[in-house]
Amino acid sequence: MGRKRKGRAVHGWLVVDKPAGVTSTAVVNKVRWALGAQKAGHAGTLDPDATGVLAVALGEATKTVPYITDALKCYRFEVRLGASTTTDDASGEVIETSDARPTDAEIESALAAYRGDIMQVPPQFSAVKVDGERAYDIAREGEVMELAARPLWVDSLDLIERTGPDTVLLEMVCGKGGYVRSIARDLGADLGCLGHVAWLRRTWSGPFEAEAALPFDQVDALAQTPELDTHIQPLELGLEDLPMLPCAADGAAKLRNGNPGMVFSSDVDYGEEAWAALDGKAVAIGTYRSGELHPSKVFQTFQS
Template sequence: MGRRNKGRDVSGWLVLDKPAGPTSTAAVNKARSALRAAKAGHAGTLDPAATGLLAIAFGEATKTIPFVTDALKCYRFTIRWGSETTTDDAEGTVTATSASRPSAAAIEAALPPFRGDILQTPPAFSAVKVAGERAYDLARGGDVPELAPRPLHVARLDLVGVPDPDRAELEMVCGKGGYVRAIARDLGRVLGCLGHVERLRRLWSGPFTLAGATTWEDLEGDPEALEARLLPLESALAGLPECRCAPGAEDALRHGQPGAVIPARPLQWGEEAWASSGGRAVAIGLYEGGHLRPTRVLSGG
């Protein structure tokens, strides 16, 4: 038996404009296959019916996934009033209906409690684990799980428009772990009209935007052209302060040892930062009085 091809050592970030239909995992697998890459992962799941930005990391860039996953994300979505569904979106079965429809003024008045630091109960059909099992697996089996509310930071939630009495379009910027479907469900209940997500699109995620994003069709094109679209792993670190390696520090940092660094701006003891040499990432770690103590060592893409 011949030796298995483990894939190419490809490193960097691909910003994909995911269409409706594929799961996030399917999108990652398609991109990895197109580049024949050995390793890939994504920074934040999009439901199959959702579209928009899916940030995919390859190779060494997968070490920077948490810095995108933990960053703020922006969603534009349409709520359909008048019914709740099992999934809190248009893919589910209708479980309750209402003839009531809210005015734009009523929607605006209901939004403030959904802003800031809130508690949100995830949808039954979600990836939240219950006793070691995914909630959506339990829900599909008919055992609807009771999920506990979770803290969520909503930096912004705005009414964008009311195209007709049955629909409202909103935009939300939130932190890690937010469910737009839960916002639609809960807002519908507060307004007394019920509601679910009809359309959902992610506009940006951390440092990544849809400007110049790769399309699904691009994944089926020339692999070299696709690889040319990759962004360096350093692009995921835009939210962290950068420090330049002092002479002789790079080797120590690459071996996981503390090294002397020169921060681009004053840093506090224990503040997370990344060290660079020639503009390429060397390590991510904690700043300790002129030195960086590595928590992740990077090859620089």
């Protein structure tokens, strides 16, 4: 028999407004400690210098992390023109400068190439793996790598404001795996002026918005108190992009045992991924076939 996890069986999402200078892992560890939770993870890393939405999944909500990771996300960021850095952001060393400065019209025109399906080369300082090692570990040793380009869907990329002679504010909505630092680097290169990210903020991620996020310092202030629990959002929010299929108690019992269970459907196609709910609470995720959901993931929140 397996060892029982220490801590409380807490299920749901705690959405944190991450400050600059803190790693995503540190935020997750703080949230898990503050809630005394058995299990926690995040849906999409933010660079240490980045701020904004970091959605922390607790307990059974960790099973929905892939759906938030795959969801669209929105970033506001300022690009500093005239210099490239080792990290493609302000934390790195300047490696090249340029006196060229594009006009707003030139920037607007260049942005068109970064919308839709694009191929993007990750920054040298990134978490991608190269021969089993993280790229940032290799980069710290001074080695320059040829990283493979990766596909990225950019839903929108807009010029918001020219904030100064050397800076421009942009907003991007993109899919999974996007590097804002690569956008700044490549845009600066295309414009012939060079560029890097001055600051970056994730304003929303899937259903989670920065305006409703809990400031990180409040996680500490409310640690180990019932008030912190009131900020936990339902795990079902992680399933908003999947169709929901109601089920009865007998169907839920079968699904919770890992067996196909009867669900009620009117517009879900055969073979489509969906989730079953009993009284609005998630029971399982699976594949819909002929009136039944065949589960691939089962939620055990009823035991908590």
